[in-house]
Amino acid sequence: MPSKIVWCDGSEQENERLAEEMLRDGTFISLNEQTYPSCYLHRSNPNDVARTEGLTFICTSQKTDAGPTNNWMSPEEAKAKVRPLFEGAMKGRTMYVVPYILGPSDSPYSKIGVEITDSAYVVANMRIMSRMGKVALERLGNSEDFVPGLHSLGDLQPDRRFILHFPEEKLIWSVGSGYGGNALLGKKCFALRIASAMARGQGWMAEHMLILGLEDPSGKVTYMAAAFPSACGKTNLAMMVSALEGQGYRVWTIGDDIAWMHVGSDGTLRAINPETGFFGVAPGTNERTNPNIMDALHKNTIFTNVALTSSGEPWWEGLNGTAPKGITTWKGESLSSKTAPAAHPNSRYTVPASQSPSISSHFGDPQGVPISALIFGGRRAMVAPLVYESQNWQHGVFVGSIMASETTAAATGAVGVTRRDPMAMLPFCGYNMADYFAHWLEMGAKLKNPPRIYHVNWFRRGEDGKFLWPGYGENVRVLKWMLDRIERRADATETAIGNVPTPESLTLDGLSLSSQTIRELLRVDPNAWAEESQAMGKFYEKFGKRLPEPLHQEHQALDARLQQSSIPVK
Numbered sequence: 280m281p282s283k284i285v286w287c288d289g290s291e292q293e294n295e296r297l298a299e300e301m302l303r304d305g306t307f308i309s310l311n312e313q314t315y316p317s318c319y320l321h322r323s324n325p326n327d328v329a330r331t332e333g334l335t336f337i338c339t340s341q342k343t344d345a346g347p348t349n350n351w352m353s354p355e356e357a358k359a360k361v362r363p364l365f366e367g368a369m370k371g372r373t374m375y376v377v378p379y380i381l382g383p384s385d386s387p388y389s390k391i392g393v394e395i396t397d398s399a400y401v402v403a404n405m406r407i408m409s410r411m412g413k414v415a416l417e418r419l420g421n422s423e424d425f426v427p428g429l430h431s432l433g434d435l436q437p438d439r440r441f442i443l444h445f446p447e448e449k450l451i452w453s454v455g456s457g458y459g460g461n462a463l464l465g466k467k468c469f470a471l472r473i474a475s476a477m478a479r480g481q482g483w484m485a486e487h488m489l490i491l492g493l494e495d496p497s498g499k500v501t502y503m504a505a506a507f508p509s510a511c512g513k514t515n516l517a518m519m520v521s522a523l524e525g526q527g528y529r530v531w532t533i534g535d536d537i538a539w540m541h542v543g544s545d546g547t548l549r550a551i552n553p554e555t556g557f558f559g560v561a562p563g564t565n566e567r568t569n570p571n572i573m574d575a576l577h578k579n580t581i582f583t584n585v586a587l588t589s590s591g592e593p594w595w596e597g598l599n600g601t602a603p604k605g606i607t608t609w610k611g612e613s614l615s616s617k618t619a620p621a622a623h624p625n626s627r628y629t630v631p632a633s634q635s636p637s638i639s640s641h642f643g644d645p646q647g648v649p650i651s652a653l654i655f656g657g658r659r660a661m662v663a664p665l666v667y668e669s670q671n672w673q674h675g676v677f678v679g680s681i682m683a684s685e686t687t688a689a690a691t692g693a694v695g696v697t698r699r700d701p702m703a704m705l706p707f708c709g710y711n712m713a714d715y716f717a718h719w720l721e722m723g724a725k726l727k728n729p730p731r732i733y734h735v736n737w738f739r740r741g742e743d744g745k746f747l748w749p750g751y752g753e754n755v756r757v758l759k760w761m762l763d764r765i766e767r768r769a770d771a772t773e774t775a776i777g778n779v780p781t782p783e784s785l786t787l788d789g790l791s792l793s794s795q796t797i798r799e800l801l802r803v804d805p806n807a808w809a810e811e812s813q814a815m816g817k818f819y820e821k822f823g824k825r826l827p828e829p830l831h832q833e834h835q836a837l838d839a840r841l842q843q844s845s846i847p848v849k
């Protein structure tokens with residue numbers, strides 16, 4: 280029952296009109312016109328600052344099709360429960376109809392969605408994150424082939440908040456939240472949860488992966504896609520200023536969060552980025568950790584839940600020293616020890632990808648880019664070495680399936696707890712994860728030259744609790760090792776878990792790491808891994824008989840190798 284309906288065309292004029300309306304009603308706060316032109320701050324409801332996985336449901340007719348790692352409701356139950364929350368929800372508000380394309384407008388791999396929302400903030404974000412408006416309607420024409428998404432802010436009460444996915448009818452309902460992944464339905468809801476289910480049926484892959492190109496001194500670019508859980512540095516890695524630029528190694532960005540991958544006519548795995556913007560975590564972002572995004576953020580950017588300086592500039596912890604005097608927190612209060620931190624730990628920027636100096640010339644390539652390496656990674660203080668290489672596709676799928684990471688502020692819940700997060704898809708897989716593993720295994724068989732699969736960990740800590748690896752721009756050294764493996768120029772030591780670099784095969788010149796630190800970074804401790812293997816076994820048990828047999832075999836093989844290499848515990 281909205282009082283007004285607006286069909287969004289995605290034009291500049293429409294965007295300006297919406298921004299003016301939001302400035303008037305307080306949804307947007309303007310930022311410093313000189314240093315941040317066309318940038319705005321939005322403060323969300325304090326109870327609505329991150330994805331709410333506990334309120335996110337996969338609604339399939341059979342519970343087992345959602346699997347043991349998803350919340351489930353039957354479609355009938357879900358609709359009966361949530362429909363009343365939509366009744367009259369838009370009374371007195373404007374309803375926006377937001378058509379959008381995920382993927383390049385002229386790509387055969389792209390898909391169309393239409394989001395209906397009563398949030399102008401959502402419209403403004405969707406315009407940055409996708410190809411929105413007229414271009415989508417034109418591509419859609421008379422076709423009915425689009426994913427409908429219904430969104431309303433409702434009353435923003437967590438007990439009346441639901442994010443529902445109906446993969447069987449390709450439909451999304453979300454009510455009670457205005458936060459990113461809960462409300463920008465093109466992102467996690469469509470591009471990952473619904474798309475992963477579609478991809479399984481249609482023989483492609485929708486993954487929680489960044490896409491980057493590593494240019495070598497000859498100018499050749501090798502493309503890699505990498506899956507990390509939320510807030511583990513995907514954006515920083517995708518946009519990295521390479522520490523080896525002087526030696527001719529450069530990183531180009533295709534995407535920072537989602538990869539849609541198809542088998543190309545030449546048998547290679549080809550990836551497109553369905554999005555057109557970056558919805559990144561602000562805290563910790565600075566000139567050292569991500570100079571490219573710092574460059575990009577100074578125009579046409581929406582900041583959400585960051586702090587505000589007295590000169591009208593955005594600020595967050597980790598930007599530059601301590602908070603400047605007179606700063607206002609993300610809640611609009613003055614900063615004190617009681618109101619700290621100034622920016623919410625999951626505060627975000629929404630910025631057009633085209634504004635990054637690192638953007639690849641193949642960003643909008645309708646055929647996508649050919650992927651030579653897939654990288655899995657997590658945040659692990661211990662156990663996982665800096666990098667290791669799987670033996671083959673099947674072993675690589677096993678490595679992805681046993682991924683684990685310490686939780687971050689990107690989702691509500693405890694921070695810093697180790698949880699198993701296969702392929703970084705735990706919160707995003709729209710069907711039974713055991714079937715998802717089976718789909719991965721099947722995809723390998725379709726590829727003529729499957730990408731090599733790696734695992735990395737930038738977060739290993741020494742006995743003093745400090746990070747052993749400098750990270751950020753130095754991570755290019757690890758990417759270079761992968762490239763050298765692909766080109767068969769780098770050595771590795773075979774261990775129980777996979778191939779680990781020999782210290783000499785890594786390019787470490789210019790870094791002052793002691794040989795002991797390097798040894799510790801690369802160390803595979805069979806006893807720690809034996810414990811890890813038990814945790815994997817527990818996780819696998821959840822899936823019962825549905826877990827593909829090849830993964831059981833890989834797990835047993837790992838145990839056998841660990842036993843051979845184990846050091847007796849005193």
Ligand code: OXD
Nearest residue numbers: 460508509510536689
């Ligand atoms: C994201 C997330 O916002 O993964 O990309 O939470």
Ligand code: MN
Nearest residue numbers: 487508509536
């Ligand atoms: Mn993400």
